[in-house]
Amino acid sequence: MKTQDKHIVIVDDHLLVSNSLKRLVESYGPYTVVAQLSNGKELVQYLGDQSDIPGLILLDVKMPVMDGKETIKWLHQQHPEIPVLVLSMDDDERTIISMLKYGAKGYILKDVEPEVFKKAIEDVIHGGFFHTTKTSNILIKELSEISKPQTSLTDRELEFLKLCCTEYTYKEIASQMYLSPKTIDGYRENLFKKFDVKNRIGLVMYALRNGYIRI
Template identity: 40%
Template structure:
């Protein structure tokens, strides 16, 4: 019998009572455990060490010292393999889109039912993303308002875009595409130019808009 895999979750929120409630809730989910708590992004980065890197970070947006935007961007740069689930009372278009640009993989409102939180955690692990209904509407409106660049994509570029929507780092694309790491880099740069984007988030948003990747 194989040992059960436990998913490590970090809680980053400046409200201690909320954190304690979330800790009890998540620890009550089978195969999940809260491995780290922090009251803001700066506190989180100071407590983060190679031996306690979480699988998922539940991240508040409005925090003193280092807020959710800064923390998400820092994680995207230093630990891109870590999934980020934004937890907030805000679902206005500006906040949602800014968090997406900072690299979050999911977005759930704080007044959501506990069952939705469990669903979001599972979706992050299985599909790589999760967005609450109201947040999906914001995302859809934004994508519909943007004109897609005219670009003819090769089969390799389409597959690259699908992989870009997963949690895999770029270095893992080579064996899956049956190409060398150098070709992966050249494909990425070619897509940046074709689609007029400058980041992986831009590639992901294009893939979602064009139906290459489906948002859960």
């Protein structure tokens, strides 16, 4: 497991885009595009097979099979050391926030000038961040959101969340809270949406990572 600073991996399902990115990137100097993959699943596979770690991943957002959001989530957990520069067609705020939250070092639109793109690559590959007015504005707005105790929970929700971090089944939680299992199911679904998680394990980890629950 060694990091190859000059190695770049492109993950984009449009071969046209992928190819022109490759040409562009390699024209900048000492960089080599060591792989062109078309979705996150292929990237997972690729990193599993490889013994070396690339110095940068260029990641598209909209992809079939395993999209950019899923992919960066996975990378954030499994390979937080690899810098990721996100390339996207659209500038939807929610998407941008998602990607940055999961550790993207920069978010750039595909239609920018080559010089901007070059700067982004270089900023990120050298361990820095790449900013635009848009991303900076979003960040400052999001920050103020975060500093209010994140997603604030109601008393009942917090009570439920704590019990979710135990071995109790939902039926048992329901009985401890003197509620119907159906009500508990409602709280569950609600928190899953609030925290953007897929199952109870995700809920527990989120609660722990964000200080709702102490170990």
